[in-house]
Amino acid sequence: MQKKKNINPSKLVNVPFSKTQCGVDFYINTGNGKEICGVLTENTTFKTDFFEFFFFRRADGFLLLNSKRIELHDDMVLLLSPHQRQEWHVDERALHYTFLIFREDFMRTFIADKFFVYRLLYCYQTDTPPYLSVSQETFDEYMRFLGKIKQELLHPTADSYNLIVAVLYYLLLVINREYASAYRLPVDVPKNHYAYQFKDLLERHIYDVQRVAEYAEMMHVSRVTLNNAVVAQFGVSANHLLKQRLLEALKNDLLFTDCTVSQLADKFHFSDPSHLMRFFKQQTGKTCSQYLSDYKNGVYE
Structure with a gap:
């Protein structure tokens, strides 16, 4: 290193x-x-x-x-x-x-x-x-x-x-x-690669794609098939996995770039900044400005 x-x-x-x-x-x-x-x-x-x-x-x-x-x-x-x-x-x-x-x-x-x-x-x-x-x-x-x-x-x-x-x-x-x-996570033998392919695609496309149906389409499977595979392997829904990965990316860009909320909305393809702010508040219980202020004041997760 x-x-x-x-x-x-x-x-x-x-x-x-x-x-x-x-x-x-x-x-x-x-x-x-x-x-x-x-x-x-x-x-x-x-x-x-x-x-x-x-x-x-x-x-x-x-x-x-x-x-x-x-x-x-x-x-x-x-x-x-x-x-x-x-x-x-x-x-x-x-x-x-x-x-x-x-x-x-x-x-x-x-x-x-x-x-x-x-x-x-x-x-x-x-x-x-x-x-x-x-x-x-x-x-x-x-x-x-x-x-x-x-x-x-x-x-x-x-x-x-x-x-x-x-x-x-x-x-x-x-x-x-x-x-x-x-x-206490599931360790079942996988029946297919769909859950792991989904995680791989999330890492590569989270800035551009935020709907499970679009990932299912990329994988040429139904949304139900994808969700069942994710639940079987990770114990959570595909939508939950996507939201958590999206939230992680949003937090990092909010904290460690100079992007405004409006710029983040464009970057993550939200149709409007208010939709981004609503999603962030639903997931964290805080507004973007509150979250940023807390971090700067040493209040971490």
């Missing part, structure tokens, strides 16, 4: 994955937090283009992730998806953690399922928190997996890529099982 020097400390910095720091030509790395001490607070705010998992033995302080405040604590696994605004309020020297970072395309050669990350309930999630509290036994199990990945990165051989992906795949699924149990 590498960040460039930032002249304006309040500017949002986009951080690309750096393969050169991993020792081998793979889009993955793991290690001890002491190895990268300072990287979390080098820039006031930043985004990355890769997944970041933090396995905290000891932790204090908090993280502002998009519009949400996440309190850090011991025996916590923090699961961050790409392209989320991060602002860390921590003393990095007091943190004790292991990190795992990887780009989604790292696994694509080995795993043909292009919707794999959307099958992981903690990836691109808006309804449940992006973290887990785990037992010492579970934590130690995760560390064993990360240790195997680190050994292959340090001493690569001809089959290291396949072995690393296999271990990563297993680790991600084990975490998913633990996450589903913690938040």
Whole structure:
């Protein structure tokens, strides 16, 4: 993980994955937090283009992730998806953690399922928190997996890529099982890809498409079929999933861009600014101006 020097400390910095720091030509790395001490607070705010998992033995302080405040604590696994605004309020020297970072395309050669990350309930999630509290036994199990990945990165051989992906795949699924149990989420074997395809399309089209029927049309299925698939896999309706993703995008643009409500209405294709404001109030209980004022005054979700 590498960040460039930032002249304006309040500017949002986009951080690309750096393969050169991993020792081998793979889009993955793991290690001890002491190895990268300072990287979390080098820039006031930043985004990355890769997944970041933090396995905290000891932790204090908090993280502002998009519009949400996440309190850090011991025996916590923090699961961050790409392209989320991060602002860390921590003393990095007091943190004790292991990190795992990887780009989604790292696994694509080995795993043909292009919707794999959307099958992981903690990836691109808006309804449940992006973290887990785990037992010492579970934590130690995760560390064993990360240790195997680190050994292959340090001493690569001809089959290291396949072995690393296999271990990563297993680790991600084990975490998913633990996450589903913690938040009582369904983990039924999927009958089709519709629910995961829907989440993929939401990530790519939320600024342009805000009706479930239009997504169903893009997928060449009926709205009923799509909704049934989403309920079976995620335990919520397709409309709920869409509204939560739309709200997340609206919050981020309201808080972290200079767009007016009128400009946001145009950007998100609302027919009128009043329709956007009505939607926002229904979902949050606050007007756009109240929400923005609360955030600036340190009142977070």
